Amino acid sequence: MSIRALLNIEHPIIQAPMAGACTPALVAAVSNGGGLGSLGAAPMKPDVLRAQIQKIRALTGRPFNINLFAPGSERFDADAMPGKAARALLEKYHQELGLGELRMPSGIFGPAEQQLEVLLEEKVPVISFHFGVAAHHVNAIHAAGLKVICSATTIEEAVHLESLGCDAVIAQGSEAGGHRGTFMGDFQRALIGTMALVPQIVDAVSVPVIAAGGIMDARGIVACKALGASGVQMGTAFLGCHESGIPGVWREQLKASSPSRTTVTTVMSGKPARGLANRYIQDMEALEEAPMPYPLQYALSGAIRKKAAQQGNPDFLAMWSGQGVGMLQELPAAELLKALVTQTRLLLAELDN
């Protein structure tokens, strides 16, 4: 089955869920244009999530996607925690930025089980997961008549996801910005480039494969089609859109960056993710001790990110970015989508001549 038929969309283009960057306006613009808009909901409290879904529904009647991090991934053992050096550094930053005491947030992130309940109640057409998914959640989503897709960063993960009953698999190449979806084995070994990952996953599973990582324009879309992908998921490309909700300083840094500015680091959230290198990453990585576990590292560094965004200071932001960053365009999402569709058609015709 094609990804278009599966997800009931006109164009096989998924705007990647990016927590903190996707607004309901961006999601709706992509869905209204015939693609699949997505909301990254991992850090949202259940009531905030429900309100966001209602905002999206007010703007579009088309299918859209909500992304969660795998239920359970937000749990951590507060007593057995490393990261003392990371906490000391965060305290130093708090002083530098004139922020108050560093506080342990209560009930941080999700919980994902409750987020999923909201999605089922709201009958969100497409639910996607990062960091894997449990079989009983796949079953619950199907029982509600909804579709479930999940990211794979290796062939082994893709085969596992198909065995759980996922409707499609997102092949997340190493070029991709944001969190690595790796849930089996070492994340370093799972940094597999899109060019190699997509055809090997296509060969290994029967469900449709959605290519992600480094795709910024029609060239990438046609390339992934050639590799056997049924559709593409594009993140960084949509960060530049007018509707993207990123701070101005993040946008400016993206516009000035080449791919060698991006790095995969665990110090931003506690889990590996690709973003633009800055002072925070350099300082944190220089510590001999590991950062705090996800999501504690992320939650405790939230105040400095907020302050840095207000100040237009790139030093402390989590500026997620894929390696396609040098191809960023700034335009309304509807126009980007239209251009992608038109140029894909032209390029396909041109290549065959």
Added chain:
Amino acid sequence: MSIRALLNIEHPIIQAPMAGACTPALVAAVSNGGGLGSLGAAPMKPDVLRAQIQKIRALTGRPFNINLFAPGSERFDADAMPGKAARALLEKYHQELGLGELRMPSGIFGPAEQQLEVLLEEKVPVISFHFGVAAHHVNAIHAAGLKVICSATTIEEAVHLESLGCDAVIAQGSEAGGHRGTFMGDFQRALIGTMALVPQIVDAVSVPVIAAGGIMDARGIVACKALGASGVQMGTAFLGCHESGIPGVWREQLKASSPSRTTVTTVMSGKPARGLANRYIQDMEALEEAPMPYPLQYALSGAIRKKAAQQGNPDFLAMWSGQGVGMLQELPAAELLKALVTQTRLLLAELDN
């Protein structure tokens, strides 16, 4: 100019130079089939290199390519050397394998300046470099009426190579097996996936771009064409060919591997390179001290590699491999090339329907 016109070849397919794996038979089979066969000559003494060129010429009248590591990259300061722990571990391996004392080889590798002189005297049609190239070498090659191409792993490197006068640039994506061509900045930041690297280099330079990294079949060739590449360079795909000179155990390990088995490591040669993980890499990476500099680490571990190949023991081999490894085919090089050309045509026609 197209890469076919530039290099005087029929099909824009370059078999990647792989020291230790390319035989004159492989090089000639690819060139005779209308592609560009390549010999990885970095470790060869000048007289051995000259003999190899004569063997290739006896088998083909078509253009071929000889690859060198940048002159100068084989120099190291023997007095200021780290790597005591690495040497101790090599000594332990020597004992385990029943080899004699670990000896410092004399006059190891190249020197590349002398290798280049041989190539100029022999009028080798295409000369390629890894780890950059000097302007006066580019000029000397052009003065001899020959072509020079070089690998780039970042946009910045590609722009630099064009400014030196290179006739084409090889965009080496992070998927590629063997040595990383990085010569400016940190190699970790220069691990850019082919999907992102190729179009950004195409946008940045005017010379033809040859895509490399993760390309194993017609799907990869068409994908790279869509990204704007003028041709492709394929390494791992040719490792499986009957004419490839790799030990049987390396071949068997490739056939049994998925991409998450590959890793980029500096412990094999002293410079970062991608290959299949094994006991040697695991042990060496566990040392707290850095390995010896290139090419000393490579030269001093030569005896254990030779013994391991004889024993059919994968533990101590340098089994270079790209992330496309799961798509490996075993057939004669001429058949592989013919299939690539035919399937590329079919896929291009199919995509436009």
